[in-house]
Amino acid sequence: MIRDDIKAAQIAAMKAGDKESRAAISLIQSAIKNRDIEERVKAQPMEDDAMVVEVLQKMVKQRRESIDMYVKGGRQELADVEAAEVAVIERFLPQQMSEAETSAAIEAIKAELGASGMKDMGRVMAELKARHATTLDMSKASGLVKAALS
Structure with missing residues (x-):
């Protein structure tokens, strides 16, 4: 722990x-x-x-x-x-996901949820946080999600 x-x-x-x-x-x-x-x-x-x-x-x-x-x-x-x-x-934070890993996770969630546009950003962000909150900087992920959905 x-x-x-x-x-x-x-x-x-x-x-x-x-x-x-x-x-x-x-x-x-x-x-x-x-x-x-x-x-x-x-x-x-x-x-x-x-x-x-x-x-x-x-x-x-x-x-x-x-x-x-x-x-x-x-x-x-x-x-x-x-x-x-x-x-x-x-020193106590777990290793953060790289930008490439984050983008891959976003694409996987986007495909699973059938997300197609900005209206789905909240759903994608919620799922991303549920799965990867401890290994991800959510403020950086927000920009990547926005880019992926636009």
Whole structure:
């Protein structure tokens, strides 16, 4: 489980005296704990690894947006801190699908559903997320789906 890998990395970072990694991993654990609390009230909680991957992907996205803002604002030292956090977070994410693999998955789903135009984009995206959410960046996949359906 990803959660166990994160806990083991936290212990290793503490033993090694790696303050930056330890701080980033603490942020990860905090975000996962918050999501656990949110999931308690749901009738049908998500599978654990899928939920953890979703939290990690959201954290990476937030930090990439922060990096863009810091660079535009001339605060490179803050952008570097965020980039270091992204590197730590990405260690726990499963290998992402390549663009070619993503396109192949989209074409397979498109053929299965009989999708022909933009009106079917929601159905294709929902099926793509159901099958490949943990190994796919949905924001990039959205553009590929749009291109495939137009």
